[in-house]
Amino acid sequence: MHPISALLTHLPTLLLFVGVCAGHLALLSVSLNVWYGHPFPKTFLSIQRKLHTLLVPVGLVALWALYGFNPAAAWNPPPTGWDVVPAIYVLCCIVMGLVVLPLATAARVLRRLPALLLSNHTQTIDVAQKLGYKPVGDGKHRNLARLPFNEVFSVDLTEKTFHLPQLPPAWDGLTILHLSDIHLCGTPEREFYFHILDICKDWNPDLLALTGDIVDSPRHHRWVLPVLGRLRWQCAAFAILGNHDVWYDPQRTRRRLERLKIKVLGNSWQQLEVRGQPLVVIGHEGPWFGPPPDLTNCPPDAFRLLLSHTPDNIPWARRHRIDLMLAGHNHGGQIRLPVIGSIVVPSRFSRRYDCGVFHEEPTLLHVSRGLGGQHPLRYNCRPEVTKIVLKASSR
Ligand SMILES: [Fe+2]
Numbered sequence: 001m002h003p004i005s006a007l008l009t010h011l012p013t014l015l016l017f018v019g020v021c022a023g024h025l026a027l028l029s030v031s032l033n034v035w036y037g038h039p040f041p042k043t044f045l046s047i048q049r050k051l052h053t054l055l056v057p058v059g060l061v062a063l064w065a066l067y068g069f070n071p072a073a074a075w076n077p078p079p080t081g082w083d084v085v086p087a088i089y090v091l092c093c094i095v096m097g098l099v100v101l102p103l104a105t106a107a108r109v110l111r112r113l114p115a116l117l118l119s120n121h122t123q124t125i126d127v128a129q130k131l132g133y134k135p136v137g138d139g140k141h142r143n144l145a146r147l148p149f150n151e152v153f154s155v156d157l158t159e160k161t162f163h164l165p166q167l168p169p170a171w172d173g174l175t176i177l178h179l180s181d182i183h184l185c186g187t188p189e190r191e192f193y194f195h196i197l198d199i200c201k202d203w204n205p206d207l208l209a210l211t212g213d214i215v216d217s218p219r220h221h222r223w224v225l226p227v228l229g230r231l232r233w234q235c236a237a238f239a240i241l242g243n244h245d246v247w248y249d250p251q252r253t254r255r256r257l258e259r260l261k262i263k264v265l266g267n268s269w270q271q272l273e274v275r276g277q278p279l280v281v282i283g284h285e286g287p288w289f290g291p292p293p294d295l296t297n298c299p300p301d302a303f304r305l306l307l308s309h310t311p312d313n314i315p316w317a318r319r320h321r322i323d324l325m326l327a328g329h330n331h332g333g334q335i336r337l338p339v340i341g342s343i344v345v346p347s348r349f350s351r352r353y354d355c356g357v358f359h360e361e362p363t364l365l366h367v368s369r370g371l372g373g374q375h376p377l378r379y380n381c382r383p384e385v386t387k388i389v390l391k392a393s394s395r
Helices: 003-036 042-067 081-110 127-131 140-144 189-205 219-228 251-260 311-319
Strands: 118-127 154-163 175-179 207-211 236-240 268-272 277-284 303-308 324-327 356-360 361-369 383-389
Touching: 003 042, 003 081, 042 081, 118 127, 118 189, 118 324, 127 154, 127 189, 154 189, 154 361, 175 189, 189 219, 189 356, 189 383, 207 251, 207 324, 219 251, 236 268, 236 277, 236 303, 311 324, 311 356, 311 361
Parallel strands: 154 383, 175 207, 207 236, 277 303, 303 324, 324 361
Antiparallel strands: 118 154, 175 383, 268 277, 356 361
């Protein structure tokens, strides 16, 4: 038989085989993401991660051993007894790999950015080049930072302009420095943060918003003052903590932030006057710290800015009429494949809010890719610091 004719003959089987493999990987990835979106103990999540990693090759080998290159054999002849279990899994993989994954990927690629995002400009700073060496430091996972093409030291300094029709006219041009997921843990070393935060200091924003995961080791609380002490702002600075802060004496981190005059909101809200107009800033550290903030006595007409470590709190934000929500946590997935995008995203919504800007009435959500990470590994997903400019009009 001619090779092309042979290929065409076996194309459906080949497609099915590729679909089953892709579906198997996608199901495990979604499962791990959802586990990590919940506040389970660190050890339990670590076991889940190892288990899921192990199931990748074990599942593929098992499916190949059972059905070879022909997944259709799972249902032909119809399974009996326990054979129905792997047959149902094969069916799930086919649906996931050939229907859900392509549709979800197409929806992500074709997603239109919210009209409220007026502009988005990025300047990339290669800190390793500026310093003349890679600031690898002495973190537990420092060797990952040395991998070729790793973008962990190339930081995107981004300026995003949001049109918020409900913004008081007096705030037109108001700026917020959104910094998230610094993960002080030894890698990158302090000079990396000094270099980036010195640039942020020159932006002189009106407000500073820190959305959690600040300290990520038992030894690096001492970095909080020298690193974040470089920041400047005009009106006020606010912070909340994230899931990694929970593991390393969060009260110590809160005290250090307060020493820098950064108001640590926790699960509470505060009202202040900015340019003569009331602003309510709300912190939401759930699901790792509870209970959620109580907005019963919160003034209904004031502009509401929410700092939430995870974007998973977007349904809560919508229910409580939040105007602008700033989040981090997902790191953009840290490794983003061409077309497909992120894979590992610790969220109940899996990849849906991995990074970027989302408008879900009445809330505009900005999810930062963050500046650091416990695992210094970034491909096609550079660290990010964002200056947000608020506009009352669309011009
Ligand atoms: Fe983080």
